Amino acid sequence: MIVGKLKDIKEIKDSLPDDIDSLLIAGCGSCVSVSLAGGEREADSLKELLNLYYQSKGKSVSIETETIKRQCDDEFLDELELPVARNQVVLSIACGVGVQHLAINNPGKIILPGLDTTFYGRTSDIGKWEEMCHGCGKCILDQFAGVCPVARCSKSLLNGPCGGSQDGICEVDDSIDCGWQTIYDRAEELGQLENLLDFESPKDWSTYKDGGVRSHKNPEFFQE
């Protein structure tokens, strides 16, 4: 799922305009809730914290929160229509997708991001997430024993390790496991080491962001 982290409170505070008199904090109940960053609880406590801040500065700012199920689909945004209308500024703590969808649907409104969207990840432990996928558009997991060289090798190498790893740890950062070590270990367990000897020709990166902003349609549903 999409994983995010709430922005540093100082950064959030600094991004709000000086003349602010009303603020809507829009939370999202999907991915960012699961990644414990932008859900209703975080929206509510952010409201309390900003209230406390403005109170201590002697400023009067009315702050509202509204958390909808998802900010990336039109139908959920109905619930936000009136709160958006009655507030000067909107701070969305949804992922970057939600913030922009909200902006597209509210062209005249300042929609500020309160969350840093980080990566597509899995939950490896409570409160801990790890990047697993880059959304390259053409999945090659079958060739690498189920471990993605694009996302889990720091250098996205497709034909073997860079040789800089030590004891299975990436040379870029010692908190990262070497992706190719993981590929090797897994392939060995599955008896697929031979596959790794097949040369992987250069990837068609056009399905990745390198091909431009992507969109796709499912012909079974989409009607021109």
Next chain:
Amino acid sequence: MTRIGVIGGGIAGSSVAVELADAGIEVLLFEKSGEIGGQIKEFGCKATDICTRCNLCLVDSVFNQVRRDKSIKTKNNHKVIDAYKEDGLFTLYCDTDKREEIYTNIDKIVLATGYRRWSELETGTPEIFDDKRIIWSGEFEEMLFKREDHLQKKDLDLDLDFEPESALFIQCNGSRSPQEKAAYCSRVCCGYNYRIARVLRESFPEMELGIFFIDIQEAGFLTDLSFQRLNDEGIDYYNCKPLRINKAAGKIEIAYEDQQEGKMAIAKTDLLVLSEGIHPGLENELWSKLFNLQLTDDGFLEEIVPGSESDVYLAGTISGPGDIATTISKSKAVANQIIYQEKEVVV
């Protein structure tokens, strides 16, 4: 309605009482002193920056429950002096401050009168104990009871009129020694003295600490006290009995046999802490006669006939040494035997 007479308001008796009361059974709790709590009433928490599992926190909630529960009738200042059984019911005679009180129609008795500490025994305490540098573990416990070092983040007040730079603990006082009429191991002393040593280690990082063991015992639930642990925590240990005390002018000197080197050595200390052991209570002989119980060689009590037949049960250190956690769970088990019996009768 069933009435159970629990004699002894320490942790064992109170645990039994609470468990019985929870099951809806009326309890008469007889405590010879002015309030319930027993020996551990004034023992202190031995937490350092973490809990050291001395288990004292568990006891306060038990005593509080005794005070709160209306079906437990606590009789303080009631010393049971006589009893007899007739038609399946007990009658207890109690000595109170002013007069004798009689309680009748008691269905079952639970004896939980606990133990005596070595410092309470009357077997001629040698005059060395007039020395201010020598204290009992029990005294240390009482000091810890009043501790004000944890939240207030100040030095532990040792309540001594000097500041010791070193402390030695001697285990097995009054235990494992036929001369002291206690050949058994009291089981709890290694544990509590180790915890006390840890508190000292945390408060006074520079203090020299050492413990004399004969055989280091387990220190209670899951805490694995071992020589390695002591090494890691900077506490010296001597795996042998000390032989002689010399109350020299400055430091106290303990002579012992260094078994590595095979010769005598001297350990010096500013403060000497003596463990106390668990000794049979004074009333054990009386109970053995009144309630037909067996006095073991060591002076503790044992059932001759199971409690389910005699209607007399034993709980706590009246039957032998044991630590707080085990005492609480064993007392609960005793209470449950009684409850189970009651249910059977009803059915």
Next chain:
Amino acid sequence: MAGKRKFELAWIGDKEETDFESIQISAEDLVACQGEIGDFKLICNKENQPEEINVANIIINLPYQEEPVLEKADSLFSDDYDINEDKPVIILQDYPELSAAVISQAGLEKALEIKDNYPDKEVYYLYQAMRFIEDNDRLYERARESEIIFLKFDLGQLKIIEEEIIHYNREDIDLKLNGNILAAPELKPAKETERIARIFNLADGYKEYLQLDNIYLQPTLSGKRGVYLLKGSRGPTALTYFEEELDFTLNEVSKNLAGVTEIDKYDREVDDQKCILCYTCYRVCPHGAIQRDDELNSMKVMDLACQGCNLCLSRCPTNAIQIEDDYLKIEGENEQDPILIICENSAEIAAEKYNSMVGKDPLESYQKIEVPCVSTVERGQIFEILSKYSSDIMILGCVSEACKHLTGHDRCQQVVERIKEDLEKLEIEQDRVHYERLSPRMAADLGAFLADWKEALKQ
């Protein structure tokens, strides 16, 4: 599902003799556990198909793994040991590390057995410390009297030269012992321990065993109501009081069968419209009281398993868990007074004790919030309190590793640290929030501390 048999007790691992209607399930066959005390559903692997077994109570009674400490030695527990005609028998315990008390007993019994059967044989007993359980004081006496040679060694002092030669060097004794060695094995957690921990959602235990080293879990509680831990699922010293603990556990099972009541009168409901099945509540719950409700496709709080700590409520990212109680309500006469959030398991008890000792309530002239555990403390509500009131907030929780709800005090620490960080970044109110930990026995400390604090605040 009608007519499905419910067992009173399930043994995971070894079975002991009891009068309960019980079933034995091996740890390897167990796949999942659902439900709560009185109504567990154990899913077992029956030829790769799920088999559901309904039980009221569970005892996890795994055997230990015995790891030999010396290659050529027999295990102290084995009945099938070699006795060589000419050579002495050497019994070895506490190698390389101090053994549990039950080993001392087994060792003494074995030594006496050998001496009884072979009176002329030399029997050496090598140990670091003789540990006493039940009546092995008597065994020890007898062993000494029957001329078994006891040799005490110190940490790191014993040297194993070759397969059967032990070098003992102490004082004036320099012995190279060559004989049949019966060595006490090291007791380790059972193989399936990790698997069982995952199935029952038990927090990391002590030294890779299943049970936490927490006083509130004594002697055999797991944190999950109705699930008990015996023998190899607990620590290395669990065998010392095995009979008593078995007794206690079976009593608890009887009590449970007679009826279990909810821990408090509050219903904790999960709003199935808000719940997104993120499993945060499931993961933080120290008591395994939350599971997925298949019918509603949301989580649900199992009222009998719940122990009322409120950690799930305070952590749910969508505020889906609701309770019919204003559980963070402030009680106090004067709104200017500083605010205490006190845990009922430590500060509240210590305060009562101080009152009974000194005749003065240390909580007087404070505003109070009494909570079942400081895990109830929530970030948003602390900020709210800071805006509404002008005074400081002191949170009083339990000493490290002594939380009745296992992780509550540390969870609260995480919340408080984040609060302080944010207040610091915004440069407001940073010194108004405090968190201290104490035990229920620190009455004098609490009394003086609160008195001093109040004075300090006035200035």
